[in-house]
Amino acid sequence: MIYIIMGVSGCGKTSLGTFLSERLGWPFYEGDNFHPQENIEKMARGEPLTDQDRLPWLLRLHEVIERERSSGSDALLACSALKRLYRQILLHGATAVAPTSSASLPSSPEVFFLYLHGDYDLIHQRMVARQGHYMKADLLRSQFDILEPPSDEENALTLDIRKSRNEMILEVEKHIESLKL
Secondary structure, eight states: OEEEEEOSTTSSHHHHHHHHHHHHTOOEEEGGGGSOHHHHHHHHTTOOOOHHHHHHHHHHHHHHHHHHHHTTOOEEEEOOOOSHHHHHHHHHGGGGGSTTOOSSOOOOTTEEEEEEEOOHHHHHHHHHHOOSOSSOGGGHHHHHHHOOOOOGGGOEEEEETTSOHHHHHHHHHHHHHHHHO
16 A cells, blocks of 8 residues: 655645654655755745656655555555646656546556645645745645546545544544545
8 A cells, every 4th residue: 555645845845744654664765855956956946846857756656656656565655646637757757647548547546646635725824834944835826726626536535634632643544444445
């Protein structure tokens, strides 16, 4: 089972992933650690990333997902995955952007998205308060502008970030249990 923890910057992906990793004993991959240096520098300058900027990063994360899937391991990965196309690249790699690819490739039964959903004002407050992250609060609007929440057929569990971390973890654990039945 692979859970991709998704949502705009500042919604709590890393925090939830770290705690789920400790609770479940699964490895956790922080997607920000896979960005090319050029992307980090661009975001630090306050410039939003383009689809072209994100492609090499998403392909790296696809490789991590595939490695974990092929080894039969459970894992957690944090990635904004803001657009449906990005989620398709995470699942299917370069096939998702090939000229011959269909508009919608099938979801993967062992990969789920945990969509951390919250409103702009709450997340902006969190971003202003956090220290030492290259992603500036000024870029949050650009993320909301391109956000395409996952659809029902995308194997997504929506988690309301107004809930406590423990409440969200319990929802994820219930989801895992329901899949085992």
